[in-house]
Amino acid sequence: MLKPEHLRTLCEVIQLGSFAAAANRLGYTSSAVSQQIATLERQLGVKLFDRSAHSVVPTSAARVLARHAETVLTDMARMVATVQAVHRNSGRQFHLGVFPSFVDVLTGVLRRMEPRERAGIRVTVAESSQLISRLGAGGEIDAAIVYQVGNAGLSWPSALGQRWIAEDRYKVVLPRDWASELAPYRAEQLVDLPWIMHHPGSSDASVFDGVFSRWSLHPRVAGYADDFKVTMAMVEAGVGAALVPDLALRAYGPGVVVADVPWLNTSRTVFTLVRPNRETDRLLTLLDALAV
Template identity: 45%
Template sequence: MVNPVHLRTLLEVIRLGSFAAAANRLGYTASAVSQQMAALEQDTGIRLFERTARSVRPTEAAAVMAGHATIVLADIDRLLESAGSADHARQELRVSLYPSLARTVLPRLLRSPGWLAHDIALRLSVRDPSPAIQAMRRGEETDVTLVYWVGERGLSWPRSLEPVRIGEDPMRFVVPSAWRLHGQGAVAADQLVGRPWILHHPGSSDAAVVDAFLDEHRLQPRAVARCDDFAVTLDIVATGYAASLIPEIALGDLPAGVEVLDVPELRLSREVFALVAPTAPAETAALFLRHAEEVLDDLGFDSRLSRERPDGGR
């Protein structure tokens, strides 16, 4: 049976003139396109390309197949559109949010009777703020993108996006219980100097800011591990291996062996923003943000919706 995906790829190869160009357009690798075309040739028993060391050239049979494929794929699209017409009648909202927020807020929101009563179809993408904003710059369509701004620096975004402040998410110092720093009330910053730390991988959205913050306060951290998964980081801290900075929203139920310290000299927070696209359905986006704020309030966070643009937003 012929795979419709392979037919769509064939159309792009013929239209653009090469496997590489089609791969770039479709988001595949050139090798994946080559494999799809080989599979299509095997499924149909027709040679579709003349291959040389430097190029591939579609055969006359490929051109004929492409003409028929255009008709077949149009029929498939109409079939899917007809079958999905009932679902399309629902309101839809495309939302991107980062993992720690998704893990804490999203399950509560999706189970909320108030939210369920609106019958809104969410199309979700869970990823770090930096690639989410890069995707928007490339033209990917998202109605609401949840990101964070750390300290006095952070990500920048296009001015066409309206930033709505959701709330504040303080960063907390988490250390192994075995260090015996807890139980003393407030802890002085110098008690953390030279300790082993678990830091973010360079390139993640707040890695540079956290590294600069630790350096600024002369903590001289020894980076003994790099991890961008907060749940894994907490498990490592519990072993006594190292300390870390974790956003409060990601703490959840602390594993045994982990303590959260109060270090009055050292304060760092994430300001959480929703970036609302100008094309977003305004009422639906506002409903989503209101319910997200209610979840954060229930969790005890400082959340209030307001229109603010940090100095770096652009």
């Protein structure tokens, strides 16, 4: 079998024009270079150089072999570099960003992992737009779990890899004292209710505006809250009704009724964005667990 070091020696001899010059560049003796070329000739059964007292001249076969050898050696170097990068990344720390109402899902998965599996995982909690801004060139986050409603509100570099996780449906959340009077929760029954809204300009506020506009509802705003846990507490206190996605409904008190109304028909798509070359086995395993 041909050895890569012999092919490299052949290429250097042809480029530099002598065994001595190739030996000097490669850190061999001239005798060692001569022996490597002789080994190649013996293995291939062809003459690679015409030798004289003062020069060595490559044959046509040597030049053809050198062209192929350069390709092989380049591919081998790339292969080694890729394997080494995977090895480095497999044990490296990675930085995951998640939006706030996904935290309970993440912590549930982390609790089920062994301590050694959790080692090296850093987490940042922020809104989707903030996470995406930290995924760009020079950003410190390797992957981010974000959400989008329809095609509005977010944009990201095309180089980022995208993995779908779930559709997160919105529900109508009501104080329990109101629920019996409002069932079966038709849109027109909710027109005059006080509502808890997100602050104008936020991504969720634009979702709510679209829903209310579609059903010609003009909500009477009873309060603003961008944190769904705060929203749920306000609903339970009887301040107002709210639109809340499933992920933010993993736990709520007895003073709340969650109505899954068909006419609402609104959800947000939850997905992961991953920076190029950061898809290590550890990160992909965690993302698969989160999707489940």
